[in-house]
Structure formats: structure tokens, C-alpha cells
Amino acid sequence: MKKILILLLIVLVGCKSDDGVGSEGGDAISHENDVSSERSIVSVGDNCAAAIKSDGILYTWGNNYYGELGDGTIVPRDTPDKASMDNDWASVSAGYDHMIALKNDGTLWAWGANYLGQLGDGTTTERITPIQIGSDSDWTSVSTRGFHTLAIKSDGTLYAWGLNCDGQLGDGTTNDKNVPVKIGNDNNWAVVSAGRSHTVAIKNNGALYTWGDHEDCKLGIDGSVDKYTPTQIGNDTDWFSISAGYSHTVAIKKNRTLFIWGKQFTNEYLPLIFEKPTPVGNDMDWAAASAGRYHTLAIKKDGTLYAWGDNVHGELGIGIFSGSTIPVRVGNDSDWTAISAGVSQTVALKEDGNIYAWGRKRKTKIYSHDLSILKKPKPVQIGGDSDWDVAATGEKNSAAIKTDGALYAWGANYYGQLGDGTYFDKQVPTRIGNENDWATVSCGQYHTAAIKTDGTLYAWGIVNYLIDDRILTLSNYPFPIGNDNDWASVSCGSFYTVAIKTNGTLHSWGDNEYGQLGNGTTLGIYDLNQIGDDSDWASISSGKEHAVAIKTDGTLYAWGNNEYGQLGDGTTINKVDPIQITSDSDWVAVSAGSTSTAGLKNDGRIYVWGRLDHAFFYSPTEVTPQSVGIDNNWAAIASSNFQYVAINNNGNLYFWGYCTEDRKAQVLMEPVQIGDGSNWSSVSAGYYHTLGIKSDGTLHAWGENSEGQLGDGNAWSFEPVLLHW
Numbered sequence: 001m002k003k004i005l006i007l008l009l010i011v012l013v014g015c016k017s018d019d020g021v022g023s024e025g026g027d028a029i030s031h032e033n034d035v036s037s038e039r040s041i042v043s044v045g046d047n048c049a050a051a052i053k054s055d056g057i058l059y060t061w062g063n064n065y066y067g068e069l070g071d072g073t074i075v076p077r078d079t080p081d082k083a084s085m086d087n088d089w090a091s092v093s094a095g096y097d098h099m100i101a102l103k104n105d106g107t108l109w110a111w112g113a114n115y116l117g118q119l120g121d122g123t124t125t126e127r128i129t130p131i132q133i134g135s136d137s138d139w140t141s142v143s144t145r146g147f148h149t150l151a152i153k154s155d156g157t158l159y160a161w162g163l164n165c166d167g168q169l170g171d172g173t174t175n176d177k178n179v180p181v182k183i184g185n186d187n188n189w190a191v192v193s194a195g196r197s198h199t200v201a202i203k204n205n206g207a208l209y210t211w212g213d214h215e216d217c218k219l220g221i222d223g224s225v226d227k228y229t230p231t232q233i234g235n236d237t238d239w240f241s242i243s244a245g246y247s248h249t250v251a252i253k254k255n256r257t258l259f260i261w262g263k264q265f266t267n268e269y270l271p272l273i274f275e276k277p278t279p280v281g282n283d284m285d286w287a288a289a290s291a292g293r294y295h296t297l298a299i300k301k302d303g304t305l306y307a308w309g310d311n312v313h314g315e316l317g318i319g320i321f322s323g324s325t326i327p328v329r330v331g332n333d334s335d336w337t338a339i340s341a342g343v344s345q346t347v348a349l350k351e352d353g354n355i356y357a358w359g360r361k362r363k364t365k366i367y368s369h370d371l372s373i374l375k376k377p378k379p380v381q382i383g384g385d386s387d388w389d390v391a392a393t394g395e396k397n398s399a400a401i402k403t404d405g406a407l408y409a410w411g412a413n414y415y416g417q418l419g420d421g422t423y424f425d426k427q428v429p430t431r432i433g434n435e436n437d438w439a440t441v442s443c444g445q446y447h448t449a450a451i452k453t454d455g456t457l458y459a460w461g462i463v464n465y466l467i468d469d470r471i472l473t474l475s476n477y478p479f480p481i482g483n484d485n486d487w488a489s490v491s492c493g494s495f496y497t498v499a500i501k502t503n504g505t506l507h508s509w510g511d512n513e514y515g516q517l518g519n520g521t522t523l524g525i526y527d528l529n530q531i532g533d534d535s536d537w538a539s540i541s542s543g544k545e546h547a548v549a550i551k552t553d554g555t556l557y558a559w560g561n562n563e564y565g566q567l568g569d570g571t572t573i574n575k576v577d578p579i580q581i582t583s584d585s586d587w588v589a590v591s592a593g594s595t596s597t598a599g600l601k602n603d604g605r606i607y608v609w610g611r612l613d614h615a616f617f618y619s620p621t622e623v624t625p626q627s628v629g630i631d632n633n634w635a636a637i638a639s640s641n642f643q644y645v646a647i648n649n650n651g652n653l654y655f656w657g658y659c660t661e662d663r664k665a666q667v668l669m670e671p672v673q674i675g676d677g678s679n680w681s682s683v684s685a686g687y688y689h690t691l692g693i694k695s696d697g698t699l700h701a702w703g704e705n706s707e708g709q710l711g712d713g714n715a716w717s718f719e720p721v722l723l724h725w
Helices: 002-011
Strands: 042-044 048-052 056-061 079-080 087-096 096-102 110-111 127-131 138-144 148-153 158-162 177-182 189-194 198-203 208-212 227-232 239-244 248-253 257-267 272-279 286-291 295-300 305-309 324-329 337-339 347-351 355-360 375-382 387-392 395-402 407-411 426-431 438-445 447-452 457-467 470-480 487-492 495-503 508-510 525-530 537-542 546-551 558-560 575-580 587-592 598-600 606-611 620-629 634-639 645-647 653-661 664-674 678-685 689-695 698-704 717-722
Touching: 042 337, 042 347, 048 087, 048 347, 087 438, 096 138, 148 198, 158 208, 177 355, 189 239, 198 239, 198 248, 248 286, 248 295, 257 295, 257 305, 272 295, 286 337, 295 337, 295 347, 387 678, 387 689, 395 438, 395 447, 426 470, 447 487, 447 495, 457 487, 457 495, 457 508, 487 575, 487 653, 495 546, 546 587, 558 634, 587 634, 598 634, 606 634, 606 645, 620 698, 645 678
Parallel strands: 042 087, 138 189, 387 438, 438 487, 457 525, 487 537, 537 587
Antiparallel strands: 042 048, 048 056, 056 079, 087 096, 096 110, 110 127, 138 148, 148 158, 158 177, 189 198, 198 208, 208 227, 239 248, 248 257, 257 272, 286 295, 295 305, 305 324, 337 347, 347 355, 355 375, 387 395, 395 407, 407 426, 438 447, 447 457, 457 470, 487 495, 495 508, 508 525, 537 546, 546 558, 558 575, 587 598, 598 606, 606 620, 634 645, 645 653, 653 664, 678 689, 689 698, 698 717
16 A cells, blocks of 8 residues: 555655546547547547437437427436437547537537537527537437537538537637637647647557646646647557546557546545556457546447446446455446436436436435435346336336236335335336246235235235134234135235126125125125125226226126215215116226226226316215316226326327326316327326336336335436336
């Protein structure tokens, strides 16, 4: 340690030092004679990130206060989504709160904040959608970091614009520019990389140049004076790739050796300052590198990924929060293709085109109760799994099954209703067991039930099931209900459960104060109890204390609590046996909420009844089904605690009823479209949160998140958020 400390004291001489906090690092950029320079297809800025997939579509996510996501809004987004419908994007670079991108036709585009002229459109007006910079179509590469941008044209000329307080534009001044300004007269520039307040570039002959702020020795040259014009670093002409970060730079030579200069930190906050380009080990197989704020990542030719430097937020991706002064391998994968290191986070792409991120998750307008979930010390795939098949919502918990039969659960778990063997809440989807044979799942107020592909039935949480002459009250893992293997569907209410067998018979167990078991009494039954002798039941839905079901002939039945007319039989009298609701035989779907019910007929119309003072009707209660509007193109309906969610035949998603925004209650009296797109396939409404699955298999959540029931690791969300677990 003594030798290391002495070295630090020596290299500090002749360099300014500043431990201030600021913007982001750079993307991996490479060049080699007779080989075209790589374009950045993934980039993370200070508050936003972007990636271009193989189909040329640009995805963005992060904060959006200035429109930096380019989607025409100022709404932040925690998961990647299309910035536009264009599919001809070639390269993208993210700045502090703006982005610059190239299209395949060589045109240059920008959007986001523009208070320092960083967009280059001749104004200081922010843009929430991409705007073309000039009319030229001969741009070949672009790089932005912090608040300044540099770009190269096909003739090898270099241009710069934006903030210039440290001479980072290289035009010989410290004056900001809001349009591209040509840098010198040279026409042999090959690659350029913008850092926080400095710039590094390579010429066609492999010579390396730098300019701007020299603080912390980030320019890699002698002296402590800022440079306002390009200044060559040494005499070598074999540089291959460069990446300028916040206060340091990394570069690779044509023999694939790796070099670093400037300042890095470890977790001990002891600065490692390299005055000039210094070799990083002896390996000669580096392919690309990216400099962040105080950390660095690099990919080798075999596709393996390495990281070193500061790791307080897990930005190295090595599974721990300890820093490293030497490259440490990130996981065991060998299919990494692109990397971008930010302030305290990292984004990368794999060969399959999937996006991964780790480190500190930058907060958007939606804040988390649990700050630990904002730090990811290992690569986490983002962009949303596309293999979700079934989703269910309880009071403050959620569950879902993937197409491979794997079961996941998250949210409140104080009664073991998640089934993971603990009583701890989970903020993100958590795998339940290792089985891949789950077929369907239902969440009640404090318990969950599910059926496997072999027809066996399981329950957990407050089970209330008789086993060995005693009532099993709690189970924090899936517990088998009986020995039968012919169960077809199940629905959980509040302390009771109703299920249908493949032979069409109806069964129930649990509490029965209001007759919700449908067995002709109000006595609780804690063993499987068949409801009547009918064998033509088709579907079932359990509300808080009442249940509704449809028979194969399309007739509708209800029983249980009827205080608000939620049974729909024209009275407010509880029913202990199934009673037919209307004489109609064209019901195709029904959903029981807390104190109301919604149903769908085969003519595409939705009907609601029960307590409706929070939704659509001026009357506090309706004791018979009432049509919702005049639309007749509805395909699915879900009812919950004073709220309704529905999907129409076009796949559009609608909501009405009681909702909260910024924790302030409001009521939507008629269906209002939520989310975007027209590819919603199913929806499940909990007490104050909702899950929806799109036709592409992605899972989305919105509403209250006090116990983590949304599964996105944030707090409240007032529009659908794509889950990326």
C-alpha cells in the first residue's frame, strides 16, 4: 500500500483536481485504417439512455423533463420504448438531458434540452421530438456528453457545438455555439468522443488528439493548461478506439492493448490519477471500451466483459459493491457486443439484441420507498420479457405465469400469499419454486390459489383449509388442496375460494358469513364443498364477499353479500345459493369486484351493477345490470374496488371509476383510454392496481405500489409500466 500511495502523490503533480459531481461518460468508439469506424448503438447519459435494435428502431428511457426521450411527451419512462416509428436510425449518443442521432441517410437529428445550444439547431428551444440539424446528409459519426457535441462528415471534417466554457469544442475560443462550427481545416478526422468537459479524437493516420478541460489530467498531456484547439497526445499513430468519460479517457491501440489516463476512483475514494496514457495490464485482445464517471468497462474480442473503478452503486456489474483497480470479469457470458458507461450506471447489448443495465437506477418522477432496489449490482435485462401468459392481482399482491409454466409473485406477503416460503414483501417478480407446470393462478385478498397442468389444485396465504382434523390457517408455500387432479379454474375471494372441475361441477371452501360459498348456509366450510348438482358451470369470479358464475348456456348466476345490489337480482338481500341474474343467456364474461360486478355479453356490451357511486352512474347503487355507454365492441372486462378496466375488439385499453393521481382521489365517470398501442390481450384488476398483458407477451402494471405489487421497483405509477423481469 505504501508504494501505491507514493505513486499517487507523484502523478498528482502538474494536474488540477476536482472531486465535483457532474455528467456522464462515453460510449465505446473505434477506428482502424481500412476499417470503418463503429457507430454507437447504445448510449447512457446522465438522466436518459438509448439503444438502437437491429431493425433500426430507436428505443429510449429515463427522465424526460426536456423531452430527451424524443417521444413527443415530457413523461419519464423507466423501461425502453420506441422514440418514434422510424426504422432507419444508425447511431445515437445521449448527453446530460438531450440526445443526438444519425440516420442511415447521413442526416443528423437532435432532441431534448437546448438551453446551451447543445442541439445545434440555431436556437435554445427544447425539442420533444427529433428535429433535423441543418440539411446536410453527409454526417458519418456523432458524440455528445454533458452539454457539447462533436460530429464528423464523410469528407473527414470535424464540427462542434454546445457548451464551450473549457474549450471543449476545439474552435480556439470558450464561446458557446448553437450551430455546428467547423474545427480547423483538417479533413482527416476518423473518430471523435465527447467527454464531460473535454474531447478526444483519432485521425485517419491513427494519431490521437485531445482538447478542452485538463483538470485531473484528463487530456493526457504535459502541463495543467486547458487546450482550446486539438493537441496531439504523444507521437504514436496506432490508436484504434477511444472513449472520453467524466474525468478520464480509455483507448485501445491497433494491437488491442488498452490504455487509460485521467482520474478514477475506487470505493475508498482514493483517486487513481494517470497523467499520460498508461497500459491496463498486458492483454492484447481488447475490442471496445467505455469510460463512465469513475468506472470503466471493456469488451474483449471473445465477447467477454470486464469492469473496474468505482462501484458504490454496483455500476461494475460484478455482484458486489466493492470497487476494483484492475479489470474484473462481469459474469460468465461471452456474447456482449456493445457497452456504454454512465455516471453510476451501465447499459450494454448482447448478440441477441437484448438490452441490459446495472448500477444506480436514475430516479424519475416516480420515487421508490426502498432505495436499495435502485441499485443493481448485476446485469438485469430491460425492455420487458415477452413470455408472460397469465396475470392475477390481489389486494396488494400480484402473480403471473410465463409461457414455460413458471410461476412468479410479488407485492405484500405478510400472510405468505406470495408462496415463496417467507413472509417478506417482494418489490419485483420472484420465482415461486422451480416447477414449470403451472397453468392458471388467482389472487384473493390475503391468499392465492393455482392449478397445475396435471389438474391439481394448490393454495397459500390464509388458506383456511381442513387437513388432518385441523384447519390450516397459514401457508407460505403452495399447499395441495385435496388429491383430485381434474380442476379447470379457480377464483379467490376474501377468505374463501371457488373452483370449477373439468366435469363442470362447482366447489368452494372457506368463510361463509354472507353465503359466499353458495352451499345454502352461512356456515364456514373448510373442506371442499360441491355447490349443488349442476355440471354445466363454465366460468367463475369471486369478489370480496360475493361470487358470480356463467354456465355453458350463457346464463348468469350470483350469490353471497348483496348489500349494494352487487348480485344484480333486483334486491339487496344476501343469497346463500346461486340465483340466476336476468333471464338472458348471452353472457360471455363476468368479473366480481369488491362491492360491484361487471359483465360482458356476446353483443360486445358491458354491464355493471352494485355500488357505483365511484363509477359512471349518479345513483349510488344499481341492483340490476346497467349498460355502460353505447359501445358494443368490448372484448374483456375486469372489476375491482370501485374501478373497471376493459379491452375493446381493437385491443385498446380503457379505465373508469375511482383512481388516484399524485395520491389525490378522482373519479372517471366514463371509459378513458390508457396506455398506447392496440395490442392488449388480457387484464386483471386488483384493489388499487392493475396488470395487463399485451399480445406480444409483455407484462405491464400501474396504480398503487405501497407493497411492491406493481413489480417495477418504483412507487406509484399512473400509466402502464413495462415490467422487465
